[in-house]
Amino acid sequence: MKKLLFVLSIAVFIAAGCSNKNSRKIIAAGVIDGNIIHVKSGTSGIIDRLNAEEGRIVSPADTLVYIDYKKIENQIQELRIQEKSIILKRTALVEKQKFLNQRLSYLSDQVNKLRRLSKHDAVSEDNLKLTDLKKKEAETSLFDLQVQLKNSDLELNRIRLKREYLLLLKRDHIITAPVKGTILEIFSRRGEQVFPRDMIMDILASTGLYAEVFLEEEEVNSLALGDTAKIFIDGVDQEVNGVVSYFGKKAEFSPKYIISEKERKNLLFQVKVAINPNSAKSVKIGQLVTVVFSGRDRKPEDN
Template identity: 20%
Template structure:
């Protein structure tokens, strides 16, 4: 009787421990992570506002920070002033054209008078009251006046072309300056730092009042509503898993109990890698394993870096 009681006392705890182990045995294990986005300023300048703290939940598109835009505003005003002076540098060809047109009018009157005098001289020559030399001189004068009118008209065209060329050179600066204003406006818009995703601020790197640089991190944010368990399986286990498969995720609750969450396999690595030192596989340790990602809806208890186990259903 004593021997039977002693054997029962030894065997019963072993059976209880084995049952307890079998109830919580896992097929894979890993740690929780989240896709993180580091938000940086695209513009250098003083941080006017950064009303966020670690743990703050932000909506996508919400205003997260404001960078001083006064220097950019002054730069824009300077460009606009330069554009305004362009028209002052251009020439008005109309007064010069008007002067040449008046000159042509005078020359035409002179031509009409010369033709009248020539016609009169022709009659006098026929009446032997004037010489042919006088007639020739008047014809020469008429030809000279005609050539002067043609030359003056051509001068109007040359003057217009010259002034237009000069004005075009001045006004050619207009489009690049307008592009510069558009560029400055874009930079001014970027002084408002908009949050890129829905999530929780994980780390804050800067403070209001500091001077930041373009590309310098302001804060890090991640969506903790759905957290990812990166686990590792052996090559033998690959046949047990597939994308969108539902699995059971176990997380320590107390020393003897687990929290259980449903999870969905969203990614399976197509390449083997050496087993991370912190990961234990089903067969204790394997030389090569495959990484998988499991999305788990977070009830607030799951944290980045927390250890989790997976049971394939």
């Protein structure tokens, strides 16, 4: 039966162009295509490592390319050193703050005590003024120290934000597989300079294979999304299952304006038939195929 369909499809393709109009079955010649993901560089630099080869099956998050990021690592290390230095200085400032708080508390108590005694002439006025001056000096020192602590916190935040930025920049230098699939072609190699949006490689998504055919409008109207179809690969005694997954929005191979109804009947529309993932392993891009659809009879009220 499969061989008979192959012979029939070839005969129909030669004699009638793409389809068999005399039956509910629609037979069309087509080709296997797929959802090809273009992996591009997100930054500029020299490719340091390439963990990829054509034909390799990859999974999401597999690391494929390392673009040299030594300069970024050096900047991150420099920021770590600055951060440690500021943290050490800040620790010393916090200890000094504790001392100044204790001193200010002591001087405040002394000033209050001397003021009570001065009311009874138990201490001199100069002694009170001297102690009060020391209290104000402690307050000033504590204020200056709090400003230093605030500035150190701001500097730490600035360093940490810059480090986060550099880590994001470093992430752009590491390219991972966006989908599960097979590497079709590699365009850039180790040691080569790349720039943003430069092509690195193409990956064929494992679930993105489909048969592409072109049908007349009348044939397209008898199909619906989700309709099943049989796909026969030329030269291979094998039948692959598929479902209609896409109808072209515009007619192909036509002038801008079509006046004649006869001409409109000859327009072709793109149709894609998604291939069952379980059968995808035996199907390759570029293979010629014959696709057999089971079209529906159109009723007058459908028009």
